[in-house]
Amino acid sequence: MIYLDNAATTKVAPEVLKEMVSYYEEHYGNPSSIYYFSAACRDAIDNARQKVARAIKARPSEIFFTSGGSEADNWALKGIASALKYKGNHIITTSIEHHAVLNVARFLEGSGFRVTYLPVDKYGMVDPDDIKRAISKDTILISIMYANNEVGTVEPIREIGRIAHENGIYLHTDAVQAAGHIPIDVNEDMIDLLSISAHKFYGPKGIGALYIREGTEIYPLIHGGGQERNRRAGTENVPGIVGMGCAIELALKGFDDENERIIYLRDRMIDKIFSSISGVKLNGHPEKRLPGIINICIDGVSGDTLLLNLDMAGIYASSGSACTSGSLEPSHVLLAMGLTEEEARSSIRFSLGRYNEIEEIYEAVEKLAELVGRLRNS
Amino acid sequence: MEIYLDNSATTRVRNEIINDIVMVITENYGNPSSLHHKGFKAEKILNYSREMIARLLKCSPEEIYFTSGGTESNNLAIRGYLKANRRKGNHIITTAIEHPSVSNTFLDLKKDGYNVDILPVNPMGYVNIDDIKRIITEETALISIMMVNNEIGTIEPIKEISAIAKEKGVALHVDAVQGFGKLDFDVKEYGIDMLSLSGHKIYGLKGSGALYVGRDIKIAPILTGGGQERDIRSGTENMPGIIALGKAAELLFGKIDENARFMYELKKKLVDELKELDGWSINGPGLNEAAPHILNISFSGIRGEVLVHSLEEYGIYVSTGSACSSKHHSESPVLKALGLKPNAIQGAIRISFSIFNTEEEVVKAAEAIKKIVPELRKYTRR
Ligand SMILES: Cc1ncc(COP(=O)(O)O)c(C=O)c1O
Ligand SMILES: Cc1ncc(COP(=O)(O)O)c(C=O)c1O
Numbered sequence: 040m041i042y043l044d045n046a047a048t049t050k051v052a053p054e055v056l057k058e059m060v061s062y063y064e065e066h067y068g069n070p071s072s073i074y075y076f077s078a079a080c081r082d083a084i085d086n087a088r089q090k091v092a093r094a095i096k097a098r099p100s101e102i103f104f105t106s107g108g109s110e111a112d113n114w115a116l117k118g119i120a121s122a123l124k125y126k127g128n129h130i131i132t133t134s135i136e137h138h139a140v141l142n143v144a145r146f147l148e149g150s151g152f153r154v155t156y157l158p159v160d161k162y163g164m165v166d167p168d169d170i171k172r173a174i175s176k177d178t179i180l181i182s183i184m185y186a187n188n189e190v191g192t193v194e195p196i197r198e199i200g201r202i203a204h205e206n207g208i209y210l211h212t213d214a215v216q217a218a219g220h221i222p223i224d225v226n227e228d229m230i231d232l233l234s235i236s237a238h239k240f241y242g243p244k245g246i247g248a249l250y251i252r253e254g255t256e257i258y259p260l261i262h263g264g265g266q267e268r269n270r271r272a273g274t275e276n277v278p279g280i281v282g283m284g285c286a287i288e289l290a291l292k293g294f295d296d297e298n299e300r301i302i303y304l305r306d307r308m309i310d311k312i313f314s315s316i317s318g319v320k321l322n323g324h325p326e327k328r329l330p331g332i333i334n335i336c337i338d339g340v341s342g343d344t345l346l347l348n349l350d351m352a353g354i355y356a357s358s359g360s361a362c363t364s365g366s367l368e369p370s371h372v373l374l375a376m377g378l379t380e381e382e383a384r385s386s387i388r389f390s391l392g393r394y395n396e397i398e399e400i401y402e403a404v405e406k407l408a409e410l411v412g413r414l415r416n417s
Numbered sequence: 418m419e420i421y422l423d424n425s426a427t428t429r430v431r432n433e434i435i436n437d438i439v440m441v442i443t444e445n446y447g448n449p450s451s452l453h454h455k456g457f458k459a460e461k462i463l464n465y466s467r468e469m470i471a472r473l474l475k476c477s478p479e480e481i482y483f484t485s486g487g488t489e490s491n492n493l494a495i496r497g498y499l500k501a502n503r504r505k506g507n508h509i510i511t512t513a514i515e516h517p518s519v520s521n522t523f524l525d526l527k528k529d530g531y532n533v534d535i536l537p538v539n540p541m542g543y544v545n546i547d548d549i550k551r552i553i554t555e556e557t558a559l560i561s562i563m564m565v566n567n568e569i570g571t572i573e574p575i576k577e578i579s580a581i582a583k584e585k586g587v588a589l590h591v592d593a594v595q596g597f598g599k600l601d602f603d604v605k606e607y608g609i610d611m612l613s614l615s616g617h618k619i620y621g622l623k624g625s626g627a628l629y630v631g632r633d634i635k636i637a638p639i640l641t642g643g644g645q646e647r648d649i650r651s652g653t654e655n656m657p658g659i660i661a662l663g664k665a666a667e668l669l670f671g672k673i674d675e676n677a678r679f680m681y682e683l684k685k686k687l688v689d690e691l692k693e694l695d696g697w698s699i700n701g702p703g704l705n706e707a708a709p710h711i712l713n714i715s716f717s718g719i720r721g722e723v724l725v726h727s728l729e730e731y732g733i734y735v736s737t738g739s740a741c742s743s744k745h746h747s748e749s750p751v752l753k754a755l756g757l758k759p760n761a762i763q764g765a766i767r768i769s770f771s772i773f774n775t776e777e778e779v780v781k782a783a784e785a786i787k788k789i790v791p792e793l794r795k796y797t798r799r
Contacts, residue, residue, distance in 0.1 A: 047451050069426040142644075
């Protein structure tokens with residue numbers, strides 16, 4: 040089994056699991072309870088909040104735990120839209136966002152908001168000048184992903200942050216693929232809201248966070264008890280929160296070494312693919328990219344068929360984001376980058392992670408080359 | 418030694434399911450939406466859990482949607498139904514003793530222009546069926562009422578309420594976070610259209626829950642995105658939470674009556690043991706009429722909060738009310754709705770049982786209470 044789908048989800052780090060387990064069995068109290076028994080849970084949450092804050096250079100009071108990246112994205116967009124509808128009704132985003140942003144933007148269009156979907160260039164990069172042009176007096180939010188999940192292109196967030204800031208407009212960034220993989224600094228980048236999800240950096244599924252800059256006007260999405268300082272109701276997923284804190288700390292600690300290693304593996308894989316298969320094109324930016332994502336277009340081969348065959352050979356990759364891989368639609372990201380439908384349908388994504396080994400990479404490419412050859416001849 | 422008698426706030430994860438959780442984390446870590454083998458395996462786990470919950474509710478697995486907990490389920494049911502059924506009217510009904518995840522959602526909807534009616538309850542915590550009949554109109558879209566109250570254990574007459582709702586074509590949402598796995602019922606027979614449940618109240622994990630939505634009921638999502646949970650709830654599935662919920666439901670199947678009998682006995686034992694003490698009374702329906710796991714008692718002349726902290730010194734954990742509100746020093750809206758006097762409200766504690774508590778623990782807790790209460794009374798200035 041060779042798992043090359045780390046952008047869809049990652050395996051929980053053993054160190055993380057170990058910390059989580061004691062919150063199932065031992066520290067099982069409800070953090071809202073008044074007795075000391077629950078203090079361990081409250082402390083654990085505070086601790087994790089600090090670790091998450093440190094990872095993006097925010098203050099702990101600016102971190103709010105959610106049930107994942109999708110909830111964080113939904114909250115950012117809907118929460119700002121509700122809070123600022125008195126100011127304006129225009130939102131700027133891109134055409135390559137994850138569906139957790141895109142579908143919310145479409146929903147908001149249905150309730151009276153105007154949304155600009157910025158185009159991207161052939162590398163999947165947004166042009167900051169397009170943002171300047173799109174801004175109007177009604178603009179209340181710019182939501183642009185930190186890095187794209189399908190092709191790995193890292194957007195010029197710092198420049199975008201400056202533009203947003205100069206115009207007094209909130210900037211939200213979906214950093215689900217970036218957090219824990221590349222350095223983020225919400226102050227340098229002038230980010231007001233930022234979404235992250237633990238299962239993309241060796242933490243558990245079902246836990247994420249929204250960073251909300253101090254003073255930002257935002258409406259809650261889920262109402263109820265006073266958890267998360269009255270901003271996100273619901274009994275806290277304590278083991279998940281602990282796992283997320285531990286995972287991001289680990290990611291941060293090993294950052295440079297790990298990235299160096301993953302980039303090495305990635306480059307070997309790309310070299311090997313190019314030297315053993317003809318008619319291959321790399322999708323995404325050649326340099327400004329995440330360490331682990333390789334998206335390639337293979338002429339004359341159906342991505343879906345190829346994935347199925349790879350799967351049978353025990354090699355797990357994907358055709359794009361996991362959530363949409365069930366649909367037969369060609370990737371909206373690749374189409375936005377100017378690929379034809381056919382090219383988009385011939386593209387697949389390999390995403391490398393902490394637990395991949397060089398042998399796996401070579402084996403996967405060998406199998407890939409063999410399958411491509413067979414499929415092209417059939 | 419620690420005696421945990423706050424099982425309405427949350428429960429300890431069952432030993433039997435920890436291995437399953439660990440397996441989902443270490444072996445079957447795929448994303449259920451992925452089309453490869455790892456994804457299929459995760460999807461299978463998802464379906465298994467869905468079936469286990471459906472079996473307990475006696476509904477079809479397609480009617481179960483996973484969420485991040487009881488709070489989200491309540492938000493999703495209420496908002497989601499109203500969003501998808503705007504033409505049904507703008508009058509919505511709930512009760513004065515709901516959990517904040519329902520009551521605060523209603524308050525928010527009121528700001529949005531909904532016409533909200535909040536039903537009073539009698540001193541035992543029951544709503545009056547005639548009240549509902551009286552206020553229901555052509556404009557009524559939804560009734561949201563809890564199955565079991567989390568502070569006093571009152572079991573509301575859901576079947577009667579659903580009969581009225583059906584007759585008037587009004588949808589019925591039931592917050593069964595405290596009833597699921599504790600009471601044996603059949604969602605269809607009860608005529609419930611939507612039902613919320615939460616994993617951490619039935620020996621599963623915090624941050625996991627589900628919403629039952631009857632086949633013929635339409636709701637709109639509050640979380641959109643990747644289209645998981647058949648477009649009703651987007652977001653990568655909380656696999657550890659979901660396997661724990663499924664396993665917890667499986668382990669409760671066929672055991673509900675036996676478990677209830679056991680917890681009723683614990684409750685009765687505690688009450689019997691306290692008989693020697695004077696100046697206390699049970700809030701709500703009390704012993705056999707309330708849910709098996711909840712007992713709410715007011716002690717005269719002391720503050721519940723002080724008693725909670727004193728018991729803590731004996732390693733005994735109980736609470737003053739619902740966990741979410743227990744941090745705030747405000748009075749319990751539930752006890753207030755019963756019409757209790759301020760003194761009785763201040764002197765209240767909630768003791769809530771699990772199937773893992775023992776008679777010995779209950780006797781110890783009673784002994785501690787019998788020792789502490791007179792001391793506190795003696796040293797409390799009036
Ligand atoms: C860029 C991006 N945003 C949002 C999400 C959604 O996060 P989650 O899976 O935690 O709901 C994902 C992953 O699925 C993603 O890749
Ligand atoms: C009756 C009731 N409804 C809803 C909830 C909220 O569920 P959760 O804690 O899973 O958000 C609770 C418990 O906290 C409850 O007791």
